[in-house]
Amino acid sequence: xxxxxxxxxxxxxxxxxxxxxxxxxxxxxxxxxxxxxxxxxxxxxxxxxxxxxxxxxxxxxxxxxxxxxxxxxxxxxxxxxxxxxxxxxxxxxxxxxxxxxxxxxxxxxxxxxxxxxxxxxxxxxxxxxxxxxxxxxxxxxxxxxxxxxxxxxxxxxxxxxxxxxxxxxxxxxxxxxxxxxxxxxxxxxxxxxxxxxxxxxxxxxxxxxxxxxxxxxxxxxxxxxxxxxxxxxxxxxxxxxxxxxxxxxxxxxxxxxxxxxxxxxxxxxxxxxxxxxxxxxxxxxxxxxxxxxxxxxxxxxxxxxxxxxxxxxxxxxxxxxxxxxxxxxxxxxxxxxxxxxxxxxxxxxxxxxxxxxxxxxxxx
Amino acid sequence: xxxxxxxxxxxxxxxxxxxxxxxxxxxxxxxxxxxxxxxxxxxxxxxxxxxxxxxxxxxxxxxxxxxxxxxxxxxxxxxxxxxxxxxxxxxxxxxxxxxxxxxxxxxxxxxxxxxxxxxxxxxxxxxxxxxxxxxxxxxxxxxxxxxxxxxxxxxxxxxxxxxxxxxxxxxxxxxxxxxxxxxxxxxxxxxxxxxxxxxxxxxxxxxxxxxxxxxxxxxxxxxxxxxxxxxxxxxxxxxxxxxxxxxxxxxxxxxxxxxxxxxxxxxxxxxxxxxxxxxxxxxxxxxxxxxxxxxxxxxxxxxxxxxxxxxxxxxxxxxxxxxxxxxxxxxxxxxxxxxxxxxxxxxxxxxxxxxxxxxxxxxx
Numbered sequence: 001x002x003x004x005x006x007x008x009x010x011x012x013x014x015x016x017x018x019x020x021x022x023x024x025x026x027x028x029x030x031x032x033x034x035x036x037x038x039x040x041x042x043x044x045x046x047x048x049x050x051x052x053x054x055x056x057x058x059x060x061x062x063x064x065x066x067x068x069x070x071x072x073x074x075x076x077x078x079x080x081x082x083x084x085x086x087x088x089x090x091x092x093x094x095x096x097x098x099x100x101x102x103x104x105x106x107x108x109x110x111x112x113x114x115x116x117x118x119x120x121x122x123x124x125x126x127x128x129x130x131x132x133x134x135x136x137x138x139x140x141x142x143x144x145x146x147x148x149x150x151x152x153x154x155x156x157x158x159x160x161x162x163x164x165x166x167x168x169x170x171x172x173x174x175x176x177x178x179x180x181x182x183x184x185x186x187x188x189x190x191x192x193x194x195x196x197x198x199x200x201x202x203x204x205x206x207x208x209x210x211x212x213x214x215x216x217x218x219x220x221x222x223x224x225x226x227x228x229x230x231x232x233x234x235x236x237x238x239x240x241x242x243x244x245x246x247x248x249x250x251x252x253x254x255x256x257x258x259x260x261x262x263x264x265x266x267x268x269x270x271x272x273x274x275x276x277x278x279x280x281x282x283x284x285x286x287x288x289x290x291x292x293x294x295x296x297x298x299x300x301x302x303x304x305x306x307x308x309x310x311x312x313x314x315x316x317x318x319x320x321x322x323x324x325x326x327x328x329x330x331x332x333x334x335x336x337x338x339x340x341x342x343x344x345x346x347x348x349x350x351x352x353x354x355x356x357x358x359x360x361x362x363x364x
Numbered sequence: 365x366x367x368x369x370x371x372x373x374x375x376x377x378x379x380x381x382x383x384x385x386x387x388x389x390x391x392x393x394x395x396x397x398x399x400x401x402x403x404x405x406x407x408x409x410x411x412x413x414x415x416x417x418x419x420x421x422x423x424x425x426x427x428x429x430x431x432x433x434x435x436x437x438x439x440x441x442x443x444x445x446x447x448x449x450x451x452x453x454x455x456x457x458x459x460x461x462x463x464x465x466x467x468x469x470x471x472x473x474x475x476x477x478x479x480x481x482x483x484x485x486x487x488x489x490x491x492x493x494x495x496x497x498x499x500x501x502x503x504x505x506x507x508x509x510x511x512x513x514x515x516x517x518x519x520x521x522x523x524x525x526x527x528x529x530x531x532x533x534x535x536x537x538x539x540x541x542x543x544x545x546x547x548x549x550x551x552x553x554x555x556x557x558x559x560x561x562x563x564x565x566x567x568x569x570x571x572x573x574x575x576x577x578x579x580x581x582x583x584x585x586x587x588x589x590x591x592x593x594x595x596x597x598x599x600x601x602x603x604x605x606x607x608x609x610x611x612x613x614x615x616x617x618x619x620x621x622x623x624x625x626x627x628x629x630x631x632x633x634x635x636x637x638x639x640x641x642x643x644x645x646x647x648x649x650x651x652x653x654x655x656x657x658x659x660x661x662x663x664x665x666x667x668x669x670x671x672x673x674x675x676x677x678x679x680x681x682x683x684x685x686x687x688x689x690x691x692x693x694x695x696x697x698x699x700x701x702x703x704x705x706x707x708x709x710x711x712x713x714x715x716x717x718x719x720x721x722x723x724x725x726x727x728x
Contacts, residue, residue, distance in 0.1 A: 023607035116607040176591040176615045177583065183616040184579045186609065187623075191572035193557050208555035215548045216580065219541065224674075227540040233646060241644055243387035243480040245550065245636060248643070251540045252547040259551075272609060279612070280605055282597060310588075 005035050005062040007095060010087075010129045019124060025115040029104070032129050033095025034087035037061045037071060038079030040133070047135045048077055048360075049126065050086040051143030051150035054217070054274055055266055057094035060086040069349035076357040082139065087129055089122045089150070091274050093267035096125075099198070100267045110269075112198035117273060119146070119281045123153040130161070139363055142166035142302075142356070144345040145312060146274070149281045152320070156287070159298040164363040166302040166356060169309050169345045171316035172290045172323070173282035178311055181220055182275045185213035189268050198269050210268045211259030218258045223308035223341030227251060290323035300330040302359040304352075306344040307337050332359060369399050369426040371459060374451075374493045383488060389479040393468070396493050397459025398451035401425045401435060402443030404497070411499045412441055412724075413490065414450040415507030415514035418581070418638055419630055421458035424450040433713035440721040446503065451493055453486045453514070455638050457631035460489075463562070464631045475633060476562035483510070483645045487517040494525070503727055506530035506666075506720070508709040509676060510638070513645045516684070520651070523662040528727040530666040530720060533673055533709045535680035536654045536687070537646035542675055545584055546639045549577035553632050562633050574632045575623030582622045587672035587705030591615060654687035664694040666723040668716075670708040671701050696723060 010032040013019045018028030035058040040047060050060050050067065061071040061084060071077045071084055088096040091114070099114035106113075130138065141162050143151040148170025155165040174182070192209030194200055222230075231251040235241070238248070247253045287293035301324055305317035314335055324331040336351045338344035345352065374396040377383045382392030399422040404411060414424050414431065425435040425448065435441045435448055452460035455478070463478035470477075494502065505526050507515040512534025519529040538546070556573030558564055586594075595615040599605070602612070611617045651657035665688055669681035678699055688695040700715045702708035709716065 023605075025607070112609070116605075116609075173597060175588060176595045176597060176613070177586075177588045179597065179613050180579075180583045180591065180615050180619055183611075183613070183619060184576060184583070187579065187620075188552060188555075188576050190609070191556070191576060212548060212552050212555060212576070215544075215551065219544045219548070222541075224539060224541045227544065231540045233537060233540060233543065233649075241387075241480075243389070245476070245480075245554070245640065247547075249540070249543050249547070251544050255544055255547060256551075276609065285597075 005037060005059065005065075007033055007035055007058060009033055009095065010132055012128045012132070019121065021115055021121050022118040023116055027090070027097070027115055027117070030090060030097040030125060031095070031101070032087050032090070032097075032125055034058050034085060034129060035060070037084040038082050040083040040135070044135050045137065045139060046081060047083045047085060047130075047133070047138050049130065049138050049141045049154070050084060051126070051141065051147035052086065052089065053143070053145035053147050054278065055262070055271070056147070057092070058086045058088045060084070066346065070352055070356060076353040077360060085130070085133070087126055089274065090125045091117045091122065091270060091277060093270040098267065099269035099273055100202070112269070114269070114273060116276055118277050119149045120153050120157060120286070122277065123150050123157055126150070126154075127158055127161070136161070138162050140164040140166060140360060142168070143170070144168035145170055145342065146278050149278065152283070155297045155299050155301070156283075156293050159296050162299045164302070164359065165299050166304070166359060167317075167320065168304040168352075169306050169312045169317075169342055171312045172293070172320055173284060174279060175313075175316070178220070179279055181216055182279050185216045186272050186275060188212035188216070189272060195268060200268070205263065206268050207263040210263045210266065210271060213271055214262040215255040215259045218255055220311045221341060221343045223310065223339060225308055225339045226341055229339060290319060291326050294324050294327050294329060297327075297329060300363070302332045302334070302355065304345070304355055305333075305335045306340070306342065307335055308339055309342045309344065311342045369401060369423065369429070371397055371399055371422060373397055373459065374496055376492045376496070383485065385479055385485050386482040387480055391454070391461070391479055391481070394454060394461040394489060395459070395465070396451050396454065396461075396489055398422050398449060398493060399424070401448040402446050404447040404499070408499050409501065409503060410445060411447045411449060411494075411497070411502050413494065413502050413505045413518070414448060415490070415505065415511035416450065416453065417507070417509040417511050418642065419626070419635070420511070421456070422450045422452045424448070430710065434716055434720060440717040441724060449494070449497070451490055453638065454489045455481045455486065455634060455641060457634040462631070463633035463637055464566070478633070478637060480640055481637060482641050483513045484517050484521060484650070486641065487514050487521055490514070490518075491522055491525070500525070502526050504528040504530060504724060506532070507534070508532035509534055509706065510642050513642065516647070519661045519663050519665070520647075520657050523660050526663045528666070528723065529663050530668070530723060531681075531684065532668040532716075533670050533676045533706055535676045536657070536684055537648060538643055539677075539680070542584070543643055545580055546643050549580045550636050550639060552576035552580070553636060559632060564632070569627065570632045571627040574627045574630065574635060577635055578626040579619040579623045582619055584675045585705060585707045587674065587703060589672055589703045590705055593703060654683060655690050658688050658691050658693060661691075661693060664727070666696045666698070666719065668709070668719055669697075669699045670704070670706065671699055672703055673706045673708065675706045
């Protein structure tokens with residue numbers, strides 16, 4: 001069986017049934033771009049929803065799929081047996097409604113007229129898609145980083161709709177240090193003259209600011225250890241320092257490359273909105289405490305942390321596990337031993353495969 | 365005795381005796397702005413040279429002095445007994461020759477025509493000042509962060525001129541992670557349209573880019589722990605999220621304030637040059653190994669690390685100590701127990717005072 005991975009579109013929340021957002025604002029109509037892999041069985045109980053991270057998209061499996069090592073025929077999430085759904089988060093720029101979409105009121109891109117959305121809002125939109133697909137209960141919802149935040153919200157907002165929840169390299173809220181990096185990143189975008197208060201033309205985006213945001217991000221996705229191993233202080237194609245302001249070190253060249261590559265595939269306003277949603281995610285603020293947040297959940301959990309992740313630390317994962325245990329929920333905690341920092345959830349195929357496969361096998 | 369802290373200027377390296385820089389280029393004439401505290405004794409053996417960090421200046425003691433808790437009458441470095449000298453590093457913007465100084469060839473500010481300088485070059489310039497003051501041997505040279513790099517270079521480049529060397533929160537070379545932060549910071553400055561390839565007008569500097577650089581810096585100067593303690597996820601003068609792109613969190617507001625304040629006191633091109641000098645500092649590259657670097661040193665050392673410093677980690681300090689011990693040099697290692705991260709060397713007055721005072725008392 002091959003992977004069916006053409007992109008599909010769900011349209012919903014037409015007037016007067018617009019989405020009620022956490023901010024109190026409304027949004028609609030919306031489009032959700034999604035891909036599916038495998039086949040929904042007759043009892044519709046083999047559906048696995050995958051939630052992507054900050055700059056991800058619906059293309060989770062197949063060629064260039066961002067979690068292809070984990071999802072596909074005979075992989076940990078075996079698409080010969082499971083029906084995998086992955087949708088682009090609202091606010092994004094990969095087919096779902098976001099700030100670069102046309103505002104039906106003006107016929108122009110929303111820009112900053114797009115309402116600020118939250119992780120809960122993303123989940124509410126995904127739930128409409130799952131309803132549309134006729135799936136009463138997801139066999140599993142999973143995600144890493146921001147995807148883990150969505151997975152948690154699924155288990156909390158729609159407890160009867162989720163059998164199992166896998167949260168990878170995530171947290172119940174960002175640390176102030178992570179908030180700080182996001183704030184500076186957004187500042188880099190909005191400081192770029194070309195940003196023009198969010199009204200830049202499609203072909204004249206604030207590339208420099210967005211590249212800086214991405215570079216900052218990349219530093220936080222890697223560990224000091226992996227940077228040492230991969231780059232150290234090695235020079236870029238030269239024997240000695242240049243004694244000018246060109247790129248001297250390989251790490252500089254790597255970041256520049258990552259920044260430049262990113263501006264060709266991501267929208268600057270989406271970066272603002274999605275990073276803001278991540279900043280706002282805070283189970284304690286929304287539900288009173290992490291423990292209270294999970295009170296009515298009705299699924300088993302797998303929480304995975306990465307040993308060298310300093311953006312979403314193992315301690316933050318353990319705090320989630322403690323809250324779940326206090327609520328007597330069924331939870332497995334695992335720490336991936338990896339030098340790769342936060343990025344490890346997209347790299348450590350063997351450990352990830354083993355953990356997710358074992359957990360999914362227990363979901364009946 | 366009161367502190368004498370008026371700023372003074374040393375002029376040197378007039379043609380044809382210009383500075384020979386590590387890059388092979390020449391620089392001169394140069395001005396060094398410096399301050400002195402206390403009185404040089406008749407035998408001229410009570411001089412202590414203090415080297416400042418990335419954005420510091422000569423005003424180390426007295427009102428608003430950046431190390432005033434450590435240096436002054438009856439303090440750890442007692443200016444009733446010692447003659448303290450602190451000079452602004454070349455490349456800086458606090459009175460010493462730097463990229464904002466007039467290029468004698470053109471009568472206009474150097475801008476990017478200023479040669480790239482190194483920590484060794486800064487030390488070479490300071491040494492001319494010490495010669496001018498008639499000081500054959502410094503009782504102590506000390507500095508934190510970039511100042512520690514200068515202190516080490518003093519002990520290596522002019523072994524007979526230094527009796528004692530104190531290195532605080534420093535390293536024999538930056539980690540690739542620190543290089544990465546510097547690279548992104550410089551990128552933020554050079555990405556600002558107003559930077560104009562370094563030829564911005566004095567009253568129209570690239571403020572936005574420089575503020576971003578400073579914000580990135582500040583994140584690295586604090587520890588996650590101290591950010592948690594000081595800011596957590598507290599909101600800035602509001603009860604709930606704003607659901608817009610204004611400043612929500614106190615940490616955002618703090619960084620914005622630090623960024624805005626900084627652009628009023630620091631020159632963007634100086635930031636480029638000085639951060640580049642710090643990036644280039646690498647005792648292994650220059651001398652073959654850290655051990656070899658210290659081979660001919662002739663002073664006792666005090667190396668101080670900060671427990672929560674992740675920009676200049678305790679491990680990096682210990683590596684310096686190990687190299688010194690392998691060369692059978694006299695060295696004391698101390699770790700300051702502090703939640704304040706890299707910034708602690710400017711905060712932990714009690715521990716710093718005790719360590720530096722005891723060490724200085726041993727220097728005869």
